[in-house]
Amino acid sequence: MILQVIAATFAVASFSILFSVPKDQCILAALNGGIAWFSYLFLSQLGAGPAVSSLGATLLLTLLARLFALHRKHPVTIYLMAGIFPLVPGSGIYYTSYYFIMSDMESFVAKGTETFKVAGAIALGIIFGFALPQKFLLFARRKFPY
Amino acid sequence: MSYNKEILTLAVEIGDELLRNGGEIYRVEDTIFHILKAFEIENYDVYVLSNGIFASANEDSDESCSIIRHVPLGDVHLGRIAAINQLSREISEKKCDLKTAWDRLEQCRSIPLPKPATLTFFAGLGCSCYTYIFGGNFLDAIFAFLFGMILEIYLIYTRRKKTSKFISNIVGSAFVTFASLFVLHLGLPVLQDKIVIGDIMPLVPGVALTTSIRDLFNGDYLSGAIHLLDALLTAMCIAVGVGSMIILYQYIPGGVPLL
Incomplete structure (x- = not known):
């Protein structure tokens, strides 16, 4: 699990370089992605399904991205965009098309539904993350200065 | 003025x-x-x-x-x-x-894009890391690194030539699938599906999805719909590219069964 989180951090770091994130912000962006992947794994181990785990991880990712953005005075996008990639259902797209081609309709429907659920959960995670008013974040910063 | x-x-x-x-x-x-x-x-x-x-x-x-x-x-x-x-x-x-x-x-x-060599290396690194976290082993990660670099070189080339995004997505994902199937066919003990999943990561519409959700959330429905359509079509292109190669593979005599 530790190796997985480290790999996720490196993956997010390299993708933030692909999106030309300013060099001094790459570390924070990568850290954010690593934390999100850790929380995904953690929730999965507690027995949550992929959709619920994605929801929790995305929510945490978005909130942390907003905190970092406040702290560093940069747009939220920088910390959010690369970090979302481990959660995006790339494997869902692959297996859905694979089962479709193999005419394994039962698995195709199951995997396709799961992919849509995960995409929806990511959407909800981002929306909830942004729905929290800025005041709470400012309050959190004042209470726990870092 | x-x-x-x-x-x-x-x-x-x-x-x-x-x-x-x-x-x-x-x-x-x-x-x-x-x-x-x-x-x-x-x-x-x-x-x-x-x-x-x-x-x-x-x-x-x-x-x-x-x-x-x-x-x-x-x-x-x-x-x-x-x-x-x-x-x-x-x-x-x-x-x-x-x-x-x-x-x-x-x-x-005039802030430049990173150099092509940097982009290529980090795309490879990213792909191999994704292969690893989605359940591949060390050998898979090495192959994902190689194919990811080749994929990024192709993507940089198409960006310069201003090729249609659909074509570059289909060809890119088809190439990755072809390469992984080739390695599998050589008889190496690789998990072919994990390599493909890691390597299609640079093509997966994560950015379009995120942007569309944020636009929709802010009430810009039309712009959100544009990005959402972009994300769905990109996902479909990836599916077409991967699927076409798997279908072709079925016709090769003596093909190793997948999954």
């Missing part, structure tokens, strides 16, 4: 640069508003879509002016967005006059 016109042009140029590099709609609108306000233009209207900007200022006076701008959907460059964000913050704090603003905008525009 009248004073009004020049300020409106500056504001729209800055918004254009934000939108081109992957900014969200509300950020572009906000930035344009703040700049116009900072230069004390009172009567203005701005409407931003994900591929266009419409702006007008002082419609009711003699000095009225308006600008319409078409902005094609482009590649994401978050470094430029951060720089322009900084610039617009300084303008709205009135620390920056018109002349310096133009110079600074020019500087933001």
